[in-house]
Every structure is written in structure tokens, then in C-alpha cells.
Amino acid sequence: MTDQLDFRENPQEANAGILPVAEPDHPRATKSRTQDDLFSFVGAVAGALALDWLLYTKILPFSGTLGFLVLWYCLFLALFAGATAVGNPSQVVVDRVVGAAIRGAAALVFFALFTSIMFTFVRGFPALTHLNFFTKDMAGVRPTDALSRGGILHAVLGSVIEIGIAIAVTLPLGVGTAIYLNEVGGRFSKVVRTLVEAMTALPSIVAGLFIYTILIVMLGISRTGIAAAAAISVMMLPIIARSADVVLRVMPGGLREASLALGASKWQTVRQVVIPTVRSGLATALILGIARGVGETSPVLLTSGASTYTNVNPLQEPMNSLPLYVFSAVRSGEPEFIARGFGAASVLLALVLILFVITRFLARQKVGKR
């Protein structure tokens, strides 16, 4: 006899035996939107536009596109409420107005996200068109020099080296802590978890100041890449440990038991069941933590020093990095240098976007194709 579930997996075949094949059986569309909904909406939009234009250009002493749009939206909400109230109970009026307000606010947020990305790239574009921007550093380049001289190679290399060291330190420790908290446990682990959660509240500038005081003031080490990496690590470690802990905590306990019941050791269970199961979630959490570490300016502001030349030795001499470069460039006040700052910000943003796309890619990866 056929398994019941086969029907569900192959509905056409199953149906063929039951229904006479007269015409293709398509699902019919169900719409919850009425004509009243549609007309009230369109009417309110158009009416608000007209009224807005009238108020804005003829009656009120206002100017500016932004204000025009804001007023349009407010008028639209009012008209929409009024139009709905004509033939509907108050619940429907509230429902529609709140729905429109929520959609509007959500659109505003996504618009802000869009503008922040576009604005950075548009303002950064003049600098990005120069090849030397990627291949040269700022040694001997004055802030007023044209964009055809100098570049941000030193900042890119510095960022990569600093975050590389920070990853090498925080990834094993952070993931190790999460594994300790979830797979070993014990009374002591509660202390560790509490402390890790507490330290995620540590403001990044305080992490920077901590490393600055210890390494630079107390131990007399000069501002170097390694100091910056230490500051980034102090900031990143709780973030990484916490997010890895959250990912491991939602792992179904049944899978651990199943593995142990097969005779696996705890270590094998972690390596072959726990980690593969949470792999994509873990990778996402880690990469988001790394993105945070790359983009954070305040730890490096205090610790790395801003060199103008390329320095790939983290142990000696200052080392610039992208966020720090952006920060000092836009504060200089020189238009050309600000343009460089936006160019560097575009590169930083692109780096974060790439990291982010990788997380989406990992999250979508399915089993079986390894």
C-alpha cells in the first residue's frame, strides 16, 4: 500500500485517479481588498497632493521638498481617515490609518538606509575613479592635493591587518567560550555567561581607553597596529562570544542526545553534529561581529595612531585604518580631503556589504551540497 504522504508529494498523480480531468484545476484568487479600500486610498493620495500644493505654494510661508513631502503624507493620513469614516465603522478607520502610518514609517526607515548607502557612494565616487586611490598611500601628500595624488592603500592594509589579528584572537576564544557554556556547562559557566553578557555593554570607546591606558601609557608601547588590534579584540570578544552562545543555545537538545545515544563522545558530538547543524547561523553571527569590528572607529582612534605611509608591521610604528582615515579626513575641512574620506568610507561600506552578502549566502546554503 502506498504511504499516505506520497499523495502530498505528488498531488497531480494522486488527483488524476480521483477527479475526472475536465479542466485544469487552478486555485482561485481570494482578495481581501475591496473597491472602497482602493478608491479611498487613491482619492486620499490625490486629494492630499492637491491640498498640499495649495497650502505650500499659496498659503503657508514654507519652502523645501522635504517639508512638502512630510505635509503631503500628513494630509494624506487625514484625508484617508476622513474618506474611510464616511462609510465604515471606527475600527476600520483606525485600522486603515494605523496601517498607513506603519507602512509610511517603515518606508521612511528603508529610505534612510538607502540614502546612507547611496550618499556615501555618490560622495565617494570622485575619489574612487582614480586608480591611485587604491594603490598609493598618503605619504608626502598634502591635504589640499588633488585626488590624482595619494590614496588609501595604507588604511586598507592597516584595517585588514588589525581585524585579522582581532579575528585570530577573538574567534577561537569567542566560539570556545560559547562551546564551553553550552556543551560543558556547570555552575561556573553561569558566572562566565553573566560576565560575557555584562561586557557586551562595554562602550567601544572605553575598550579603546582601557587598551590605551594599559599598553600605551602604562607599558610605554607606542601606538601600533597591535594596540589597535587589542582594542578591537576587547570590544569584539564579548560580542562574538555572546552571539555564538545565542546560536548554540537554540540548537535542539534532541540532536545532542541522539548523537550521544549512538555512542558518540561529547567531542565528536560537538564536532560532527553541533557545529555542522548551527554552521550557517554561527557563520552569520561571527561575520556580523567582524563587520562591527571593522567599522568601529573609537577603539582605533585611541590606540593605532594615524600614519600617512604604508606600514604592514603591526608591532612597530603607527598604522592607519579605514574608519580612522575617514574620521580624520572629514574633520580636516579640506574639500579634497573630505572627498578622500568619502572614498574611504565607500570602500569600508563596500567591505561591510561584501561581508554581509557572504552571511546571506551562508545562511541560504542547504545540506547535501558540500
Next chain:
Amino acid sequence: MSVLLSPATGRVTDFSGGVLSAQGVSAWFGSNKVLERVSLDMPAKTVTALIGPSGCGKSTFLRVLNRMHELVPSARLNGEVLLDGEDIYATGHRITATRKRIGMVFQKPNPFPAMSIADNVVSGLKLAGVKNWRSDRDWIIETSLTRAGLWKEVKDRLKEPGSALSGGQQQRLCIARSLAVEPEVLLMDEPCSALDPTSTRRVEETISEIREQVTVVIVTHNMQQAARVSQQCAFFLAEQGTPGGIVEVGDTEQIFQSPVDQRTADYVNGRFG
């Protein structure tokens, strides 16, 4: 004693042994005692059903039998569990080796989501560190899936993830996974409670088939299921505020038709629980 022989490598699978016996098993969670001196013999090549109302300690007892009980931090126990005459809790017995010999199937099907169907079947061999199985991989997958009654349904989709299967198929995949490490005993904790009737029947058929090779202990809330699949039946009961224990043990037929204890009679006839 039956022997399966791998055609490719001449690998021998021996189905002897598997006599399980619990001697005076008590169990605690913290200071709360949930089982009191339970003794039960589970003969080889027999399906033993553990029945009784919820909260009477059946599942705890089952978990004591392959040392899953101690995964709960506050869990403690007393007594002995003898597998072929040797106490599995005795010093010197590797916990992983014990669990490999005494497999377990859980209430909710739990195939490893990060592995394909085929990888799920051999996951136990990989996890338990069994040596020299890779040359027999295909044979092990086919034999285990066949023994679990799943081979025909999945043989063309072995590379799909285990989670793509239906609930009943997933549960049989978990049984295949347990069988692949060739346990002597298979513990099943309400394996059908999350399944529909058709899938339940398939799992029951599977249980009847593997009985020839493996000692089965099954916890179930379904009286008909206990009557259908088991040869021996133990009725657990925990009265108000006291730890659970066995009221009556006997041949399934006898427990269902002429129980000695009145409480057993009430329970199997559906008058409480």
C-alpha cells in the same frame, strides 16, 4: 543467532547477546525520587513494552538503561543495569561503548539536519569512531535502511537532507541510524507518539522485523501498540507523591487478558491514566 554478511568485503554482523537486566534501579532528579528499586529482565530477541500513565518513570527508567539519564545535571541513580551479565555502570566501562551497544530512538524524530539521508544512516559509525566501515558504506546504508523498512522509499534520494522526509520516514531513518552501529539492544521512547496512524503501523512493522536481531525495549502510551508489538509487558505506576515502580510484569498476553493486579486491569482496560 543470525549472521549478515557483506557481499563486498565479507563483513560479518553478529546478532548474539543483548540480554538486558535491571537490578534494583532507583533514580532521582535532585532530591526528588522518581523511581524506586525497579528490577526487570529484558530477554534477548524480545520486545518488552513499558506501559503506564504519564509521570510514572517509564522514560526515566529507559534512559537509565543506556546512561542517558546522567545527562541531566541533577540526575542520580542507584542499582545495576546488566548487559550480558556485566554492569554498564561499573568503573572501567566506557560510556560511549555502552551507548553504542544500547541504542535509543526518541519520541520526536531527530535526524541530523546538516546531513543527507545516507550520511544520517552512517552518522553513528562516524560519531562513535567505528573503524574500517567506509569500504562497506553502501552496503551498510542499504542494509540498515532495509531493516528499518525505509529503503524502497528513499533509495533514489539518498543525497537529500534527512529533514526533507515526512515525520514517519524521519523516525524510520532514526531507527536505521541506530541499527547501523549494530546495537544489541534498542530502546524506544514513545517512538510513534508524534506520528500519524499509517506511519505508526510502518514503525510497528519495523519493530517486529528487527526483533529477530535486537532486543527491543519500548515505552508506549498506546495499549493496542503494546499488545501488537511486544512479547513482554511491564506496567509502571507512581502513586500520589511516591516514586514510580513496576506493578506487574508478564507475557503481554497475560497482562492484557488476565492481569493479576487490579490496577493493571484498570489501566489496560482504559479505566484510568
Next chain:
Amino acid sequence: MTILIDLGQTPLPDPSGVDEDRPRAIDPALPRVDRIFYAGARAVGVLVLLIMGAIGVFLGVQSIPTFKRYGLSFFTQNQWLPERDILGISAVLLGTFTVAVVALAIAFPLALSVALYISEYAVPRIKGLLVSMIDLMAAIPSIVWGLWGFFLLQPRAINLAHWLNVNLGFLPFFHVDTDPNAPVWAQSRYAASAFIAGIAVSMMVLPMAAAVMRQVFSQAPLGEREAALALGSTKWGMIRTVVLPFGRGGIIGGTMLSMGRALGETIAVVLIISPSFDIKFRPLEVGTSTVSALIAGRFGEATSAQLSALLTAGFVLFIITLIVNTLAATIVSRSRSGAVTD
């Protein structure tokens, strides 16, 4: 029908047992690889505990001399004049709260709307995309939001600030100390303010709040939603009676978590504000300072005593964010929705 069991009938376990039934000691019998694994994992845990603990202890110990020297005036003094030995954080603390309050006043309604939109209004097909967009928003470096706030937002926001002052200036927190109706109004009086910094910070902390809220909203039980809709409720009616009460813990907790972040934000604030140490709550007006901006601005020239004072300021900020975060975590986990997640 239920038959009550007669307790007088032979009880199951034998009470007259001579030997006492005690838990036996069990050899965990771990394989060697597990012993190594446990030892290694514990070592990592201890190491992280030591590192984290050392930071906390260091900050605390560093603060002792400052507290001894300045006493309570450290919290009441508003000026930061190391050369005259006058140090206090009242102004920067107030500024920190001003920026955070502005940020939350903007971020809260927007985050709530975005969360509701994604979980209730958006068509299922784009939900995943929108969730990723919010995650992306959280990953955008703070310096980028700083640039956005300084170069794109500020020229526009000062008009809004001016409008608010002109029309709502009678409210103390919309007041700016200038003549709003002057024929050529003083733009610079409205620039570099806590208000503008707060907007930039709000964009930074909004995704965190929105993500927490969306998650709890999406866990609101389907049965209760359907029950409300089956009674003829509108979508908003269902949200108000089922989703919002269910997600209340997440709403409060998510907002407080983002407040913790807003309190500590540095770079965007430093880029936008012009430092001032006045005690005032006029967010629209030029000039404010926050603890983190103070640290960023003053660490370079600090002597060791001043450094210790800066560390103390940082320690106070850390304690405040710690309290806020802990409260947030407690609220989330105590709430009904938190019980589902954990």
C-alpha cells in the same frame, strides 16, 4: 471514568526495606578525547573570564583615586578643566542622556513600525529580504552614519529645528536661545546639536530594537491571532489585542537594549556635535557633550591623573549601560514572549 486508586493497597515500593536506597557514585567513564575536550573548553572559559574580569576590575580600581580626590563633586561639577583641577561629569552625563533620549524618541516609533510592518503587513515573499535589510542596517559602520548625519542630514535638520523652535518653542525642550523670528535666523545656533546627533544615533540603534521586536511579534501564537480575526477583528485590532500584549517584553527590552548602545555611541556624536559643558536640556541648540565624546576629545592631552578621571567617566558610563542592558535582558526573559524563546 476515573477510578481513584486506593492508597491503602500495597504501596509499590517496599517501605520496610532494610538497606537505605541511596544514589550510587558513578564513574563518568569519559573517553580520553572528552577529558581533553572538557579541559580545553574549561580553560577557554576561565581565560575569557579572566580577561573580561580584569577589564572590569581595572576600570573599577582606576576609579578609586578619582572618587577619593573629587568625591561627590565629580558627579555634580559640569566643567572639565584639568588645568584648574576642576573635573566633573554632570554636563556630559546630561548630554549623554539627551542624545540617547532624542535617539530613542525617534528610533522607538520607527523600530516598532518596521517590526510590525515586517511581521504583520509585508507580503511573505519580501519578509526575508526586509529582515536582511534590517540586519544590514545594523552592520553599517557608525562612521558612515556620522557622515550621513553631518553632511546629508544636518543642513535639512536645522530647518526642522528652526520650525520646531518657531512653532513649538514655548515647550522648554524645543526652545533655542536665539531670536527665532529674526529676518535672517541664526542657522549656526541650530547646528551641531544633540538633536542632530540623536537622529544619527537613532539610525544606528534602530535596527537592534526592530530586530528584537520583530522576533517576539513573529512568535505571537497563531491560535490567538486567528481567534481574534475569527471574531471579526480588523488587522490592527488583532495586533492591538494579541501581538502587542504578547510582545510587550520584547518592545521594552529591545528599546532598552538600543538605549544601551545609544549611550555609548562615540564617533557619530563626535563628528556632529560641538563640545559644550553647559547644564541644559535644549536638544535643538548648538553644543552638547557626551561621556564618550569627552573621552575621545581629551584622552590625548591627559596626564595620568586626568586619564584616571577619564577612565572613571568611562567606568560610570559602563555601569549605566550595564544596568540598562541587564534590565532589558531581565524584562525580555521575564515576559511571556521571552519564556517562549528561551
